[in-house]
Amino acid sequence: MSETKAEKYRRVAYYPGCALEGTGHAYNRSTRQLGKALGLDLREVPDWNCCGAMEAKNIDPKVQTYLSARILSLTANRMGMDVVMAPCNGCYHNLKKAEYDLAHDADSAEVVGRLARKAGEPGYRPGQVETLHALEWIKRAIGEEELRRRVRGGLKGLKVANYYGCMYTRPRHIFPEKDQGPHSESTSKPHFMDDLLAAAGADNVDFPLKTACCGGAHTLSDSDISTRLVLNILQAAEAAGAEVIATECPTCHSGLEMHQVRAEKRLGKRTHVKIIYFTQLLGLALGLSPRQVGLHENVSDAFSLLASKGVT
Amino acid sequence: MPIHEQSLIRPENLRTRENLVLDGVDVSGHWSTFIEARTVTDYNERLQEEIASLPGGEHIHRCWQCGSCTNACTVNAVNPEFNPRFWIYLVRVGMEAELLRDKDIIWQCVSCNKCTYACPRDVFPEGVMKALGHWLELKGHTPKSPSMVFDEVFTEQVMERGRIEEGRLIEQFFKRTGQGLKQDWLIEMARRLLRHLPLAMLTRMGLSRLKAPRTSGWARSRAVLKEYVHEQHARQRSELGLAELVDTARRDAAGISHG
Numbered sequence: 001m002s003e004t005k006a007e008k009y010r011r012v013a014y015y016p017g018c019a020l021e022g023t024g025h026a027y028n029r030s031t032r033q034l035g036k037a038l039g040l041d042l043r044e045v046p047d048w049n050c051c052g053a054m055e056a057k058n059i060d061p062k063v064q065t066y067l068s069a070r071i072l073s074l075t076a077n078r079m080g081m082d083v084v085m086a087p088c089n090g091c092y093h094n095l096k097k098a099e100y101d102l103a104h105d106a107d108s109a110e111v112v113g114r115l116a117r118k119a120g121e122p123g124y125r126p127g128q129v130e131t132l133h134a135l136e137w138i139k140r141a142i143g144e145e146e147l148r149r150r151v152r153g154g155l156k157g158l159k160v161a162n163y164y165g166c167m168y169t170r171p172r173h174i175f176p177e178k179d180q181g182p183h184s185e186s187t188s189k190p191h192f193m194d195d196l197l198a199a200a201g202a203d204n205v206d207f208p209l210k211t212a213c214c215g216g217a218h219t220l221s222d223s224d225i226s227t228r229l230v231l232n233i234l235q236a237a238e239a240a241g242a243e244v245i246a247t248e249c250p251t252c253h254s255g256l257e258m259h260q261v262r263a264e265k266r267l268g269k270r271t272h273v274k275i276i277y278f279t280q281l282l283g284l285a286l287g288l289s290p291r292q293v294g295l296h297e298n299v300s301d302a303f304s305l306l307a308s309k310g311v312t
Numbered sequence: 313m314p315i316h317e318q319s320l321i322r323p324e325n326l327r328t329r330e331n332l333v334l335d336g337v338d339v340s341g342h343w344s345t346f347i348e349a350r351t352v353t354d355y356n357e358r359l360q361e362e363i364a365s366l367p368g369g370e371h372i373h374r375c376w377q378c379g380s381c382t383n384a385c386t387v388n389a390v391n392p393e394f395n396p397r398f399w400i401y402l403v404r405v406g407m408e409a410e411l412l413r414d415k416d417i418i419w420q421c422v423s424c425n426k427c428t429y430a431c432p433r434d435v436f437p438e439g440v441m442k443a444l445g446h447w448l449e450l451k452g453h454t455p456k457s458p459s460m461v462f463d464e465v466f467t468e469q470v471m472e473r474g475r476i477e478e479g480r481l482i483e484q485f486f487k488r489t490g491q492g493l494k495q496d497w498l499i500e501m502a503r504r505l506l507r508h509l510p511l512a513m514l515t516r517m518g519l520s521r522l523k524a525p526r527t528s529g530w531a532r533s534r535a536v537l538k539e540y541v542h543e544q545h546a547r548q549r550s551e552l553g554l555a556e557l558v559d560t561a562r563r564d565a566a567g568i569s570h571g
Binding site for chain 2: 025229
């Protein structure tokens with residue numbers, strides 16, 4: 001990758017989203033700390049709103065497109081920036097979907113344009129902003145080589161299952177940059193998190209459920225199915241030899257944590273694999289303290305495991 | 313077995329006789345079970361148009377019944393009765409009564425989009441599942457599903473303040489679905505979270521409970537979104553040939569809830 005391209009991603013707009021202000025606090029904290037440790041500049045989008053998550057589209061899909069396009073518009077028109085980074089899979093997915101729909105669906109573009117005008121906003125033109133996931137941000141701005149150089153202590157010997165969930169890769173048409181050859185992300189076998197954690201020393205296990213669904217959309221409204229789906233993921237990770245499931249989405253992360261507890265309580269099925277954000281793992285590998293990366297803000301208690309592995 | 317025969321071999325359509333002689337031939341035993349002859353007359357010839365008029369259902373006509381959606385489906389793996397391919401088939405031929413047999417599980421689609429990823433015809437089956445859920449509810453075949461209640465509580469918060477706050481979300485959802493907050497798993501999660509005293513996180517969440525986070529300068533967006541959702545729901549009801557809702561006052565107050 002050329003120097004200028006990496007340079008472009010070292011200063012980006014930051015859209016944390018609602019979950020990172022609540023249950024995903026550890027992801028917000030560790031993302032900011034990781035950025036700081038790597039000398040990356042994150043500028044929070046001013047007056048941001050919810051992207052619509054997985055719910056607004058079921059009331060009306062164009063409400064979600066409007067909500068997400070508003071973030072892109074703030075990035076382009078208020079901040080004058082052309083890259084926005086969202087660590088949450090839901091936010092990332094919705095911004096990418098809005099970008100796609102506004103460029104390819106005339107009806108969406110017309111309705112969302114009209115709503116923005118009525119709300120007195122400049123509106124968003126597709127192509128103004130590139131949306132990145134936190135994985136793509138670290139991969140493009142830093143990359144494995146630099147990460148390998150900067151890692152102190154590292155994650156050596158830690159057995160990790162990398163879990164990407166649904167919204168990072170599906171449906172594929174909203175991610176035109178993926179599946180474009182060896183340096184691009186794959187929608188069927190994503191590997192960006194595997195690449196970064198391997199560069200930090202982790203021992204990635206062969207995990208078949210990288211893009212399985214945790215039932216996050218119905219985590220509270222149909223909890224029994226979610227518990228079964230999550231238990232399947234947890235057991236598959238343990239069967240693959242993993243001590244840790246690395247996550248890159250606050251909904252997946254809290255879903256795994258919640259249903260790990262719920263499976264214990266309701267089904268009597270206990271699993272021991274720890275659930276940790278990839279930003280927490282990278283932060284620790286770079287020498288940040290457990291509290292700096294918010295390890296104490298996880299429900300899944302990984303302190304003794306990480307200490308026994310010499311990671312902390 | 314072709315999928316359209318599925319409805320013919322349900323136990324109630326099968327007839328078995330202990331002793332049976334047909335045209336002088338004794339067919340007792342293995343050959344004594346028959347499928348009851350029946351004639352379907354209650355087709356809803358507008359069913360496909362009705363589903364296509366709802367958000368997500370627009371592309372249902374493209375389906376050529378390959379079954380990739382059901383094969384890829386997350387929920388089908390847990391419950392084989394959950395069969396997107398079969399429902400799409402029933403809608404396309406207008407077999408409304410058959411579709412209604414599964415009315416209580418259709419809402420369980422988890423939106424993982426594995427079907428949409430696998431579909432070679434861009435039917436967007438995930439969207440079709442959502443359209444079916446709306447249709448069932450609008451036509452009065454099912455009460456509001458727990459998932460729809462959640463979507464409404466969530467989107468009302470977003471439209472009102474621009475952002476959600478998870479504490480209120482859980483509280484309101486449990487209240488509207490008649491569940492208590494004292495769930496064993498919730499108490500256990502809180503206990504585990506408190507083990508390492510995450511003070512900054514608890515303070516932040518506590519402050520959000522006292523004063524809900526909101527997007528500044530949201531007033532115009534709020535008005536615009538509420539008006540739009542209102543228009544869309546009226547349009548959908550008219551597409552399905554349903555009367556205007558009478559209790560507009562209640563709908564306006566809630567912002568979203570229809571009926």
